[in-house]
Amino acid sequence: MKQGSGVGGQGLGEGNRARVFGFCGSIKAFWLASILLAFGLQPWALGQPNLNELQQQAEQNRRLQQLQQQRIAQLNRDLANLDAATRQQLAELRRLEAEITRLERERAELTRQIDLLEGQKKQAEARIASLQKELEGLRERLSALLQSLHRERAGRYLPLLRAESFTDLSVRSKWVGVLGQHQTDLMDRIKNTVRQLDEERIRLGLLVDTLTERRAERQQRIAALAQNRQTVQLTVANLRQQQAGRQVILRETLQAQAQLRAELQVLQGRIAAELRRIAEERRRAEEERRRREAEERRQRELQAQRERELQARRQREEAARRERETVREVPSVPREVVGALQFPVRGGRVAEPYGFQGNDWQTLQGAEASSPIVAAADGVVIDSLFIANLGYTLTIRHSDQIATQYVNVLEPRVSVGQRVGQGQVIGFTGGGVLIPSDQMWFRVIVIDNNGNFRYVDPSRYY
Known part of the structure; x- marks a missing residue:
């Protein structure tokens, strides 16, 4: 094999460059059409809302519902905290009101006692004033008595002249003394009473x-x-106002969540309708395909019947024409590349074999999300195609007869025209939304001398 043609060759010949990029364009067109047909879409339906968009909208609606549910739970916790705080404040308010009521009762009792004491004080003052007045009268009478005694002393002989006898004089003198002593004792008692009342x-x-x-x-x-x-x-x-505000927000959030549920139901209905439409289109396409095949078989049978009736020359021409129209057999797999490819996902395994459910790829499972993807052999990157649902698709040409393709690449580490070595990291898994982030679709492409290609089982090349 000439240099640059085998697995791990150092480059491509200048004469093959046009064939390489022509082959790249053919693969890209074929791959895009395969994707559309694999998901029940027709190439002319790209401008219409498809099942993937509806499912993305439904998923976004579910995420919004989860956020709303979290917000509702938070609002319920806030309301519970506010309710507890309100109950605590109301208990404090009742305690304060009970304390104020008790103090007001005590103040009323003190006021009553003060009023009672004020009344007693006024009575004492009135009695003091009365006794003082009585004391003044006694003082005046005592003063008059003293003046009388003084006059009697001054004219001590006049009572003797007026007395009829000595006994009468003695009685009168004693009586005057008794009256004076009585007045003096009465004044002392009044003074003591006044003093006691004043102290009271x-x-x-x-x-x-x-x-x-x-x-x-x-x-x-x-x-x-x-x-x-x-x-x-x-x-x-304030707490009740906050509770009212939270309740309004909770009510609005519940209404928004109900609206999201209704929208989700509508989206699920549209998804179901879209699935039914896709299934109906597939059924119709299958019926149309079977009808065309039946028609073609009928036409071939009629044509075969007519050809048998034709002359031998026409039969040879028809046979030659059929031979020209028959699909040419693809070349066998080059023996020199069997067992020469490296497993393209580090630490990975085969999740689904080639041909599973009619697939023309091998599904590889990485050790984790965004697992490294390596080049299966030396070669040149001839194509890098981005599809939103499948991420990047890289195609590497290893020789004139073989190429490999890597689907669901997150972000390529290489670019078109770049030469890569076997085992070199060219990207990571997880570029699309329809394929799990830890998986990759891997294809091995065999090319004949006329540029025709076909997909083969990659497990034959590890």
């Missing part, structure tokens, strides 16, 4: 001052508690 008045005044101070202290505590009660009432009002 002072005691009542002190008691009234004490009760007044206690009432003022109760009033200050009531004012402080009333201020605290106002603060607690404002806090309760």
Whole structure:
């Protein structure tokens, strides 16, 4: 084999460059058509909403529902916290009101006691005034008596002249003394009573001052508690306002979630309708294909019947024409490449073999998401095609007879025209949404001398 033609060759000849890029264009067109047919889409239906778009919308709707559910759970937690805080503040408010009520009762009792003591104080003052008035009268009478005695002393002989006898004089002198002593004792008793009443008045005044101070202290505590009660009432009002706001947000969120559910149901209905439409189109296409095949078989049978009736010359010409129209046999697999390719996913395995469910690729499973993809052999990157649902598709030409193709590449590490070596990392799995991020589709392409190609089982080349 000439240099550059075998597996791991160092390059491509200048004469083969046009054939390479022509082959690349053919593969790209064939691959795009295969993708559209594999997912039930026709090439002319690309501009219409397809099943993938509807499924993406449904998935986005589900994510929004999850976010709304999380938001509802958070709002419920906030409402529970606000409700607990409100109950705590209401309990504090009831305690303050009970304390204020108790203090007001105490203040009313103190006021009643103060009023009672004030009344007693006024009674004592009135009695003191009455006794003082009586004392003044006694003083005046005592003064008059003293003046009388003084006059009698000054004219001590006049009573003797007026007395009828000595006994009468003695009785009158004694009686005057008794009256003076009685007046003196009465004044002393009144003074003692006044002194006691004055002391009682002072005691009542002190008691009234004490009760007044206690009432003022109760009033200050009531004012402080009333201020605290106002603060607690404002806090309760604020908490209730926050609860009302959260309830409004919760109600709106529940309405939005219900709307999302309704939209999801509509999307699911559209997806089901799209699936039914795709199934119907496939059924019709299958029926059309079978009808065409039956028609072709009927036409071939008629033609064969007519050809048998033709002359031998026409039969030879018809045979020659059929031979020209018969599909040429593809070349066998080059023996020199069997067992020469490296497994393209590091640490991977074969998840689905070649030909599974009619597939012309081999599904490889990586060790994890975004597993490294390596070149199966030395070669040149001849194509890099991006398809939104399948990621990047890289095609590497290894020789004139063989190429490899890598589907679901996340971000290529190589570019078209770049030479790569066997085992070189060319990208990572996970570029598309229809293929799991840890898988890759791998194809081995065999090319004949006329540029025709076919896919073969890659397991024959490891």
